[in-house]
Structure formats: structure tokens, C-alpha cells
Amino acid sequence: MGSTGFSWKLADHPKLPKGKTVAVVVLDGWGEATPNEYNCIHKAETPCMDSLKKGAPERWRLVRAHGTAVGLPTEDDMGNSEVGHNALGAGRIFAQGAKLVDLALASGKIFEGEGFKYIKESFENGTLHLIGLLSDGGVHSRLDQLQLLLKGVSERGVKRVRVHILTDGRDVLDGSSVGFVETLENDLANLREKGVDARIASGGGRMNVTMDRYENDWNVVKRGWDAQVLGEAPYKFTNALEAVKKLRAEPKANDQYLPPFVIVDESGKPVGPIVDGDAVVTFNFRADRMTMIAKALEYENFDKFDRVRFPKIRYAGMLEYDGELKLPSHYLVSPPEIDRTSGEYLVYNGIRTFACSETVKFGHVTFFWNGNRSGYFNSELEEYVEIPSDSGITFNEQPLMKALQIAEKARDAILSGKFDQVRVNLPNGDMVGHTGDIEATVVACKAADAAVKMILDAIEQVGGIYVVTADHGNAEDMVKRDKSGKPLLGKDGKIQILTSHTLEPVPIAIGGPGLAPGVRFRNDVPTGGLANVAATVMNLHGFEAPSDYETTLVEVVDN
Ligand SMILES: O=C(O)[C@@H](CO)OP(=O)(O)O
Ligand SMILES: [Mn+2]
Ligand SMILES: [Mn+2]
Numbered sequence: 110m111g112s113t114g115f116s117w118k119l120a121d122h123p124k125l126p127k128g129k130t131v132a133v134v135v136l137d138g139w140g141e142a143t144p145n146e147y148n149c150i151h152k153a154e155t156p157c158m159d160s161l162k163k164g165a166p167e168r169w170r171l172v173r174a175h176g177t178a179v180g181l182p183t184e185d186d187m188g189n190s191e192v193g194h195n196a197l198g199a200g201r202i203f204a205q206g207a208k209l210v211d212l213a214l215a216s217g218k219i220f221e222g223e224g225f226k227y228i229k230e231s232f233e234n235g236t237l238h239l240i241g242l243l244s245d246g247g248v249h250s251r252l253d254q255l256q257l258l259l260k261g262v263s264e265r266g267v268k269r270v271r272v273h274i275l276t277d278g279r280d281v282l283d284g285s286s287v288g289f290v291e292t293l294e295n296d297l298a299n300l301r302e303k304g305v306d307a308r309i310a311s312g313g314g315r316m317n318v319t320m321d322r323y324e325n326d327w328n329v330v331k332r333g334w335d336a337q338v339l340g341e342a343p344y345k346f347t348n349a350l351e352a353v354k355k356l357r358a359e360p361k362a363n364d365q366y367l368p369p370f371v372i373v374d375e376s377g378k379p380v381g382p383i384v385d386g387d388a389v390v391t392f393n394f395r396a397d398r399m400t401m402i403a404k405a406l407e408y409e410n411f412d413k414f415d416r417v418r419f420p421k422i423r424y425a426g427m428l429e430y431d432g433e434l435k436l437p438s439h440y441l442v443s444p445p446e447i448d449r450t451s452g453e454y455l456v457y458n459g460i461r462t463f464a465c466s467e468t469v470k471f472g473h474v475t476f477f478w479n480g481n482r483s484g485y486f487n488s489e490l491e492e493y494v495e496i497p498s499d500s501g502i503t504f505n506e507q508p509l510m511k512a513l514q515i516a517e518k519a520r521d522a523i524l525s526g527k528f529d530q531v532r533v534n535l536p537n538g539d540m541v542g543h544t545g546d547i548e549a550t551v552v553a554c555k556a557a558d559a560a561v562k563m564i565l566d567a568i569e570q571v572g573g574i575y576v577v578t579a580d581h582g583n584a585e586d587m588v589k590r591d592k593s594g595k596p597l598l599g600k601d602g603k604i605q606i607l608t609s610h611t612l613e614p615v616p617i618a619i620g621g622p623g624l625a626p627g628v629r630f631r632n633d634v635p636t637g638g639l640a641n642v643a644a645t646v647m648n649l650h651g652f653e654a655p656s657d658y659e660t661t662l663v664e665v666v667d668n
Contacts, residue, residue, distance in 0.1 A: 117457035119652035124665040127651030129623035130523055130573035132564050133532040135197065136557055137190065137470055138539025140582020140613030141171055147588040147596065147604075149547060150538065153554035157562040161577060161618035167629035170637075170662070171614040174581045178638030180205040180445070181247070187280075187610040188581025189248045190470070190539070191395050193639055194477035195445075197580065198452055200643025200658035203445040206394030206428050207247055213442045214257045220265060224425040224441040231388035231423050232267045238383050240273040240337055240402070241392035241427070242315055243289045246280025246609065249320070249395040250427075252289060256296055258392060263305045270300065271310035271381030273337040275319055276353060278364025279543050280609045282589060284357070286364040290350050309349040310381025311336040314367035316503075320398035324413075325468045326500035330401045331414040336369040339417055340379030344370035365543075365608075366503070388423040390441065396430035396481060397472055403430055403437045433483045447480030449655065451643035455530065456486045460650055463522040464491070466534040467511035468498035473580070474534040492528075494518050504540040505549035509556045512537050516560035523567040529650060535560050538584035545606040550584050565621070574621040574649050578642060582611035617642065619649070619663065627666040637662050 121127075136158075144151035150158075162169050176184035179192040180202045192205050204212075213219035228237065239258065242250040255272075262270065272293065276286035293309065300307040313319065319333030336342040346352035352370045356362050371379045383389060389406060393399050405411060406424045425439040432444065456462060464474045475493050476483055485491045496511045496518065504510060515533050522531045541553035561577060568575045588596040589605040596604045619628070628649075634641060637659075644654030644661040654661060 117454060119454055119458050119647065119655070122648050122651050122653050125625055125628070125648055125651050129649070130528065130568065130571050131530050131646065131649050132519065132523060132568050132573060132575045133530060133646060134561055134564055134575065134577045135194070135474065135534045136538055136561070136577070136579040137473070137534055137536045138542050138581060138583025138610065139557070139579035140174070140585040140611050140615050142582065142585040142611070142613045147547070147586055149542065149550040149584040149587060150554045151585070153551045153558065155554060155558035157558045157565065161620065162616065165618070165620060168620050169616060169618045170630045172578070172617050172641065172662070173636065173638035174579070174615045175612045178202065178640070180208060182208045182211055185612075186247050187612050189610055190473050190580050191397065191477055193580030194473045195447055195480065196639035197578070197642050198478035199447050199450045199480050200640055200654060202640045202659065203447050205445055207251065209445065210254050210394050210427060210442050214254060214261070219441050220261050222441060224439045227439045228388035228390060228423050228425050229265060231386060232262070232265070235386040235388055236269040236271055236381065237262055237267050238271045238273060238310070238337070238381065238387060238389045239392050240319070240389065241275060242277055242320065243274040243293060244277035244281045244285065246277055248280045248610070249398060250393040252292065255392055258390070259296060259300065259307070263300050263303060267305060270305060270307040272297070272308070273310055274312040274349065275315045276312060276364040276367050277315055278608060279315060282605060283363045283365070283545065283608060286353050286367070287350070290353050294350060308380055309372055310379070311342065311369070311371045312349055312352060312367065313369035314362060314365045316365040317367060318369045319402050321401055322397040323468050323472045324401060325498050327401070327413045330405055332369045333402060334405055334414070334416060336371050338383040338420065340371050340382030342369040342371045344368055345373045345377065346370055347373060347375070383420050383422060385421045387420065390425050390427065392427045394427045394442070396428065397476070399426060399430050400436065407437050431483060432481060444481065450478070450480040451647060452479045453486050454655065455647065455650060456490050458652060460490070460529045461527060462491045462530045462532065463494070463519070463528040464532045465494040465496065465515055465518045465522070467496040467515060467536060469540060470534040470536040471495040474532055478532070503544050505544040505546035508537060508541045508549040508553040510537050510540060510553070512556045512560040516563040519564045520567040523564070523571055523573065526571070533564065542583035542587065543608050545587065545608040547587050550587065554584055568621045572622045574619065574623040576617065576619050576642070576646055576649065578617040579615035580639070582613035582615060583609070585613055586611050617662070624649070625665060627668050628663050629666065630662050631664045634660060634662055
């Protein structure tokens with residue numbers, strides 16, 4: 110069909126019926142790896158997921174969830190929720206933020222766009238502040254991109270730069286913050302030699318300072334605001350390396366949770382508060398954990414916490430973080446344009462949709478699933494339910510999280526008969542996996558499995574269909590390994606705990622009494638990835654997928 114003939118109408122599937130309730134379950138951070146003592150999914154009792162794997166070999170398989178299969182720059186890039194849910198929902202692979210920023214930096218286009226011109230206006234008389242995650246994790250940001258940005262601004266007339274660092278330890282090993290700060294300090298020293306007054310001005314751990322998401326806890330953003338904008342924090346140091354080392358030792362915080370600190374000069378004055386006339390760039394490309402700070406930096410009217418001072422600045426994001434809200438209004442690189450997602454198609458075709466998770470993953474099954482779009486496509490046909498997450502704790506303290514409550518909501522939605530698709534994200538494997546606490550992660554995996562069971566039981570009752578999959582790996586491997594797969598030991602002789610996601614594939618299982626008997630996974634899509642799931646789900650709703658979607662994973666054989 111030509112572009113003028115575009116239609117939202119999906120063709121009927123030649124063989125599969127409509128009208129079945131389809132449950133789509135995403136286990137966050139649930140990859141498939143060899144069973145061993147660091148595989149928490151293997152260690153946990155997961156009878157439901159085990160039965161899906163063992164029970165129906167033609168209805169269980171693995172799909173790729175990392176690297177180019179989800180639009181990341183290289184095959185060394187682990188998967189993450191943003192790119193995973195984008196692929197699951199959109200049914201096509203889009204070059205993602207990480208890649209788009211790489212390209213814009215390589216071509217120099219980043220320095221020619223509207224966003225850069227806007228902040229450059231402040232270079233003559235103001236300070237440029239760069240706020241973001243300092244690591245090479247590649248999930249939210251990358252050190253080499255920050256380095257190229259620093260180089261670029263120094264070549265384009267910047268006089269004074271202040272970097273506000275957020276330490277990682279979640280996408281990279283805990284303790285690696287020290288090395289990243291050393292590298293950055295070295296780069297800034299080189300800039301100073303070239304006559305640019307460049308320094309680190311403040312910092313804090315990503316889970317404690319600035320990078321909250323989905324409005325789970327505004328205090329996190331406030332702590333960042335106080336340090337970055339007001340120059341106030343409970344800890345003051347004269348250099349960032351000392352700050353990170355000391356705070357890791359006392360109060361013994363890990364990189365993810367370092368308390369906020371500011372860098373002060375000899376007289377105790379903060380070296381880089383944000384003031385009128387300055388420019389600010391948040392250099393993370395990923396949206397979910399930048400949206401809140403973007404609101405604080407940009408919105409004239411703002412009541413989430415007392416900002417005390419609201420400086421008149423020129424602010425740009427690395428990317429536009431929310432296309433609906435047009436937030437922020439200035440940005441350096443245009444985000445991927447993820448259009449015509451499966452959610453939008455299905456709603457146009459009358460599919461009534463229910464989506465649910467708890468706060469920390471709520472935007473994953475809504476915003477990311479729908480191509481980074483907030484809100485409903487059609488509020489008459491959709492209902493999105495958010496279960497409030499606990500805040501102020503690390504999830505190894507509560508490894509059950511809200512899995513049961515999410516499953517109950519899904520069960521009720523399935524049994525109500527009011528929905529054709531019931532979609533959930535179960536956060537446990539991922540959120541607890543990120544704490545690096547193996548015992549707690551085992552408990553978390555068991556809880557997620559029990560939640561899946563409850564949802565599958567409801568599907569059984571209504572004669573529906575289920576699709577159970579995951580967005581990327583995490584809980585299936587909790588140790589850093591060498592190239593041959595052997596666990597690596599740290600200086601202390603202990604194994605190095607892996608808090609991050611992995612490169613592992615994830616399972617996908619289909620089934621349920623509503624699934625037509627001849628449906629099975631094709632064996633001619635061996636390299637299938639998360640982007641193949643959308644067409645698959647459309648088929649199970651009785652529709653053909655649009656022709657430019659990644660192909661379906663299923664076929665129907667005549668029995
Ligand atoms: O917590 C996060 O922000 C990331 C890891 O950086 O995890 P996920 O992609 O699963 O949301
Ligand atoms: Mn995830
Ligand atoms: Mn994660």
C-alpha cells in the first residue's frame with residue numbers, strides 16, 4: 110500500500126481466531142543461562158516457568174534481547190528495559206539513543222543543531238553544567254560520549270564547565286566509580302591546560318541522587334537539585350576523587366547509593382552552583398530517569414519540592430525525553446521516532462487493553478511499550494494501572510516487591526472479560542538483581558514465578574492465551590566472568606558481583622486453552638529477537654501484522 114493509502118486496519122489472520130483474551134507477561138531481567146550457583150533463576154523454585162520450558166518444546170524458545178537486535182550500537186551492549194520494551198511494543202528495530210548520539214558526535218551534527226546553538230549562547234558569559242551518569246554502562250549514558258561532548262564544547266568557545274556526576278555501580282561493577290572519576294579528572298585537567306576552567310562540581314549515587322523515575326520519590330531529585338543548583342549537600346570535599354573514595358568507606362555507601370556531595374574551594378565555597386545565565390545539559394540519552402530532573406530544570410510552575418531558587422538558564426537534554434510533553438524543549442539529538450506501535454494498531458482494531466506494573470516499572474509497559482509515548486491512545490479502550498512501589502528502600506529488603514498485587518490486578522482484569530489484552534511487567538528479577546544480593550534475588554525470582562502462575566491460572570479459566578517473555582537478562586547471572594566464563598575474583602579474593610543486565614537471550618513461551626492446536630514456533634527465525642514478539646502477539650489476537658514489522662515467530666500447522 111502506498112503512503113497515501115495508509116490504514117490502521119489490520120488484515121484478518123487467515124487461520125487464527127479473534128476474541129481470545131491474551132495475557133502478555135514480561136519478566137523484567139529474566140535471561141536464560143547455564144545453571145550454576147550464580148544463576149538465581151536456576152537456584153529459585155520456579156515451577157511455573159520450568160513447566161513452560163519443559164512442557165511444550167514447540168511453544169518455548171529463546172529470543173535475542175541485546176545488541177543490534179534491539180537497536181544498540183554493538184553486540185557487546187547488554188539489553189535494557191527501554192530498548193527491550195520499545196522492541197517488544199513496536200515490532201521493529203529502531204536505532205536507539207546510544208547509537209543516535211554516537212552518530213551525531215561522529216558526524217559533528219550534534220554541534221550544528223538547534224539545541225547546541227541554544228546553549229552556546231551562554232558560553233561567553235556563563236558556565237556550562239553537564240549533569241549525568243558517569244560510567245561506560247551504555248544503558249543511560251556513556252563516558253566516551255561525555256568526553257567527546259567536552260572536547261566539542263571546548264573547541265567551540267566554552268569558558269567554564271562544571272560536571273555534576275552521578276556514580277553508577279548498577280550498569281557497571283560497584284567500585285568502578287573511582288576509575289571513572291580519575292579518567293574524568295584527567296580530561297578536565299587537560300581542558301584546564303587549554304584555558305577552559307573545567308571542574309567537577311557535585312556528585313552522588315544514581316539511586317540516591319537525581320535519577321529516580323516515574324515519580325517514585327521526588328526526594329531523590331531534590332537531593333540532586335540541592336547539590337547541583339544550590340551548592341548544598343551534607344558532604345563537602347575539595348576534590349571528587351577523595352569524595353567518592355571517602356564516602357565509599359564511610360558511611361560505606363556503594364556507588365549506586367553514594368550520598369550527595371558538593372566540591373568546595375579552599376574557603377568552603379561550592380565551586381559550581383547553577384546560576385542565572387548558565388547553560389545546563391543533562392547528558393544521559395535514556396529518558397525514564399531524566400524526565401523528573403528535566404521538569405525541575407525547565408518548568409516555571411513546579412510544586413514537587415521547594416527549589417528555593419529557580420535560576421534562569423538555557424537547558425538542553427542530550428535527547429528529547431518525552432515527545433508528548435515536548436520535554437525538554439531543547440535537546441542536542443533527536444530521539445528515535447518510534448511510530449505505529451503494536452499498541453496503537455491494536456487499539457485502532459478494537460482490542461481493549463489493560464496494562465499494569467508497579468511504579469518502578471510502570472512506564473516500561475506503557476511509555477516504553479508505546480514508543481516513548483505517555484498516556485492512552487484511546488481511553489475508552491485502555492486502562493493502565495500503577496501499583497505504588499515502596500520508596501526509600503533497596504529492593505533486596507523487599508524482594509517480593511508488588512508481584513502478587515500486580516498478578517491480582519491482571520487476574521481480575523482477565524476474569525472481568527473487559528479486556529482482550531492484559532499486559533504486565535513483573536520487576537523482581539531485575540530490581541533485586543541490581544542490588545547484587547544473591548539470596549534476595551532467589552526469593553525475588555520465586556515471587557515472579559508465583560505471579561506468572563496466578564496470571565496463567567486466570568487465562569486457563571477464561572480459555573485465553575498467554576505469552577510469557579522477558580526484556581533482557583539480569584538475575585540469571587550474578588557474577589562477573591572472564592572471557593572463558595570463569596567467575597572473576599576481586600582484589601579481596603571474593604567473586605565480583607554483577608549488578609548489571611547481561612547479554613543473555615530471554616525465553617518466550619506461548620500457550621493456554623485458547624491457543625489453536627496447530628500453533629507453534631517456526632524454526633526458520635533462528636535469530637529472532639524481542640522485535641519479533643509484536644507480530645506474534647498480533648497473530649494471537651487474530652490479526653496479520655503490518656508488512657514492515659519484524660516477522661512473527663509462530664506458524665499454524667494443520668493437525
Ligand atoms: O534501573 C535502570 O535504570 C536500568 C539499569 O540502568 O534497568 P532497566 O533497564 O531494567 O530499567
Ligand atoms: Mn528491564
Ligand atoms: Mn534493570
